[in-house]
Amino acid sequence: MARKSIGIVMNGVTGRMGYRQHLLRSILAIREQGGLRLADGTDLWPEPVLVGRSEAKLRDLAARHGLDAWTTDLDEALARPGVEVYFDAQVTGARVAAIRKAVAAGKHVYTEKPLADDLEGALALAKLADESGIKHGVVQDKLFLPGLLKLKRLIDGGFFGRILSVRGEFGYWVFEGDWQEAQRPSWNYRAEDGGGIILDMFCHWRYVLDAIAQVRSVQALGATHVPERVDEDGKPYEATADDAAYGIFELDGGIVAQINSSWTTRVFRDELVEFQVDGTEGSAVAGLRRCRVQHRSMTPKPVWNPDLPATEDFRAQWQEIPDNTVFDNGFKTQWEMFLRHVTEDAPFSWDFYAGARGVQLAELGLQAWREGRRIEVPELRR
């Protein structure tokens, strides 16, 4: 079978997301499966060029995976022959400047979210990318989670009747870094470095909610529950960013969504994120992988009586949605779609404008918190 190589500059591959989800679970996984089979029968073969700040880390990482293309010089990477795509998984604050360079070099761009740390920056990038005629995309991985794909299947099949409300719980305890190492990087807890859970998670909630119905307004209360943490070098620092957010969103059709996002809560759930959708005909609880439903005809009739212990096993009254298909890693699925978009012009809807909509919700969420009010979410036009 004919094989066609495509050079991909991957910036930020020494980081958590860049390494695990994008290099290992996406690009190297595509190579392990023999490449990406295109419509004309060609196998597309991604050739990553690893970019980062630390020579030692890059050398080690490349050697570990039998790769030889790496550099700490982004301009040099972009100038290499065969490079067509730039990918960015750096800290959010470093993103815009690097993407601008890639666009100027005429590369197609795929990036982690948030696209920028404010809406103005995100829209300027989207406009620049369009004017330059490059193809662009933003990671929207939650859409490709098995649990949310099952939820989408239910929506598309009309399971819910009229959807009334959505309740989301996301979060887990992120250690402070003193007596146990923190499992997230310290920049996440510093506003001046692009941290904060609203900027991080509202980008995701935008596309998760829009897939149910268009988001029309936001109210949010943020909090910095843990004001001091300890960084990667064991040094205490002041947490200047929100580590929890309590949001209410109005969607088209009168649907009310509430989502709690927290790095300061302990998990008493089945998965790290769960969404309950209640409709007139039935309800569903979707997580990362699972999705359970209760149809109207199967709904029990509990009666409030605090004098007696609960006699019903409420969780047992739900039914599990079957997989009915094989789910691949969501990051890899979206990578494959973006590469098809670049090479054979396949449709791809998660472009920089979609990324900007995520940043818009985060920005309005922060404003709603600051001003203590409900804010409408205007439609973003191209």
Ligand SMILES: NC(=O)c1ccc[n+]([C@@H]2O[C@H](COP(=O)([O-])OP(=O)(O)OC[C@H]3O[C@@H](n4cnc5c(N)ncnc54)[C@H](O)[C@@H]3O)[C@@H](O)[C@H]2O)c1
């Ligand atoms: N899609 C998702 O579910 C998801 C999840 C977590 C993070 N993210 C996003 O991915 C990006 C990276 O997050 P992460 O958790 O992998 O972070 P990380 O700290 O583990 O990695 C950050 C990367 O950026 C590089 N970098 C460049 N300039 C830097 C600077 N000035 N300071 C520190 N690092 C710098 C680092 O070398 C490293 O490779 C962020 O934009 C974040 O919002 C997305």
